[in-house]
Amino acid sequence: MSKVTKEMALDYHREGKPGKIEVVPTVPYSSMQDLALAYSPGVAYPCLEIEKNPADAYEYTNKGNLIAVISNGTAVLGLGDIGALAGKPVMEGKALLFKIFAGLDCFDIEVNEKDPKKFIEIVKALAPTFGGINLEDIKAPECFEIEQRLKEECNIPVMHDDQHGTAIISAAGLINALEIQGKNIGDVKLVVNGAGAAAVSCTRLYIALGVKKENVVMCDSKGVINRSRKGLNSQKEEFATDRDINTLAEAMVGADVFLGLSVKDVVTTEMVQSMAEKPIVFALANPDPEISYEAAMASRPDLIFATGRSDYPNQINNVLGFPYIFRGALDAGATAINETMKLAAVKAIADLAKEPVPSVVNAAYGMSNLKFGRDYILPKPLDPRLITAVSPAVARGAMESGVARRPITDWEAYNEKLRHLMGYDNKFMRRVTEEARRNPKRVVFGEANTDNMLTAAVNAYHDGICIPILLGNEEMIEKRAKRLGLDIEGIEIVNLRHDREAERREQFAEKLAASRQRRGITRPEALELMFDRNYFGMMMVETGQADAMISGTYSGSKKAAKIAEEVVGIRPTYNHFATMHILNTKRGTFFMADTTVNREVDEETLFDITRLARNSVEYFAHDPIMAMVSYSNFGSHKEKEPEVARRVVERMHEAYPDLPIDGEMQMSYALNKKARDAAYPFSRINGKDVNTLIFPNLSAASTAYKMMLEMGLAEAVGPIQMGLNKPIHFISTDAAVRDIINLATVAVIDAAVLEKVGNGHDK
């Protein structure tokens, strides 16, 4: 991750539409009828229902999925009292996190009011709008009264995240760090620096989990809070120590755990060195910690160190909790977020860190070997399992403690809903990944000496998806792996240019020349070609020395595709091969073809593309419902391109009389079955939701899927090659690591099917 600079951050916030979030309608709104339903007169009906029964607000409005992040700007991060307006970027940021991590909609509300009593009245008056209230960055001690009263007086969950979110996450981190250091929570000496919202609440939770109160020393801006201090507020009084010490430096001597929730740079290396053996330091002030990562780690080797930042190992930040805690609370219809729910969240988060880390998480952090230990005490914020680990635990907690108004009964369905909410639930990829893991295959990675290819190959290996064979110079690959922090032990590297591969090059050349001698490749030429990664790698697959290949391409796949045609050839029942992209969207999974290969599409090419797509969609266990898309509808335009599309549909109807395919038709009819059924009742796909889109040319297909991706409307798997004799797949070397892993996973499945049924699944 590159260092965040002021300029980058300001540009990020300013570019495009300023800020970070927007409001998007969720119902149709284009016709008069729609407007009459959305607003007057139709809107009166739900109003009257809610008047009769307020709980109906959850049925007819967005209340049940809407959070308010409310702040008065008095303790914004560690920046202090910068005011309500200046805190808005933080609150917008939280709104964004609620949305992307838990699918919760969120309004940020900055209230220009420091008087706690007035602030409480304002928030209370706003409460009917929301399903939950996340109080944020409100300073101590006012935050305690504010939260307490709002919890009592609102009938929706209210949580001050700086208090409880931080307490939950850091407690999970503490439990795991203590386990690694081999210490007992009941024995540890704890120093807390800061006596504000976060510090007080964290300390209370640690005590509930077993820390002895007499082993706690808390400090504020004036030093140690001891009994001789006068005029302490009640929270500071609660933690005042009997020990006769005054400074943080004195408190640190012999301490096992340091918890910083104060300001930057107040801890020195000497202080860390003065701590007990195997200490734990959580320096959580944001954006800059109480001691820097570099200084802390240099101070002693037996330390476990965490900060609130995302750019160092062990991030302890309430982002790991609040989206999922509110998700679980709202889904169970909880009236509050109570101690049982908080403890359930602590356990779920702590336990998740001990589970094997999936490759998507490693890949997201450019790592290959994240494993429970001193540099990984908590799950990473981009871990997609957090939602299914934490939200159900919190919802169960709500039910057990009797605050759930809408108890969940079908947990499997709830988990499914959570996954779906989140990520255009990649059910398809989950299924193929499980299949690949059951029977991993040998996959050659061409261009293994590039960052993303190498990271993908190594992650796929550690995830048990495939057995990679890396093509490239071993020294260079090793160097790169070291720089990227990738563990490549156990992975085969083949340096095809090395003398020790001379025999294999000869063997491959002979075989290639034998099959291509009448098509212009002589043996000496074939031998020359074996110095090319694509020829060599594909020959490995052709001769059974590997099961599949991911060919890294630099500028489109044209050259590599030509080589694949020469080396492994096109399946006997076709004259062309093509590629398909699988798009996971909010509306389900769509298959699109041909997205990358055939630049000139005549009738024969389009016929092959359509047959290949039909075959592949079935192969991925979907029943194809196909639309041939065009700018024309069923003959409305007579030009060559729609004519070709029409003829291909006719030929498909003849070849596969039962196949639901039709067209040519515009995309609006392909995707809107109501409109299609009304306008073209004769269509063969009447009443059906299309899942496979065949495009009349490469420009249209490529533009369509890329537009969906760029607009954030889909996640894609692909390009999936269809029609070659062997599983050779092509992807750009700078494609995202996750995309390369996904393609390698598909290649493994491809190889397994080939092994089982040959190309016999061609029909």
Ligand SMILES: NC(=O)C1=CN([C@@H]2O[C@H](COP(=O)(O)OP(=O)(O)OC[C@H]3O[C@@H](n4cnc5c(N)ncnc54)[C@H](OP(=O)(O)O)[C@@H]3O)[C@@H](O)[C@H]2O)C=CC1
């Ligand atoms: N990583 C995470 O997830 C989270 C991190 N934080 C961080 O914790 C910090 C505090 O936040 P919050 O509790 O909301 O804020 P508050 O304003 O409620 O509390 C701040 C506390 O820090 C104390 N403090 C200020 N300067 C010093 C100093 N030099 N030495 C010791 N203590 C000092 C203040 O002391 P006094 O009482 O004397 O004024 C006060 O007790 C911030 O940096 C924030 O970013 C907060 C929430 C979550």
Ligand SMILES: CC(=O)C(=O)O
């Ligand atoms: C993370 C957070 O909430 C804070 O630093 O205030």
Ligand SMILES: [Mg+2]
């Ligand atoms: Mg905060």
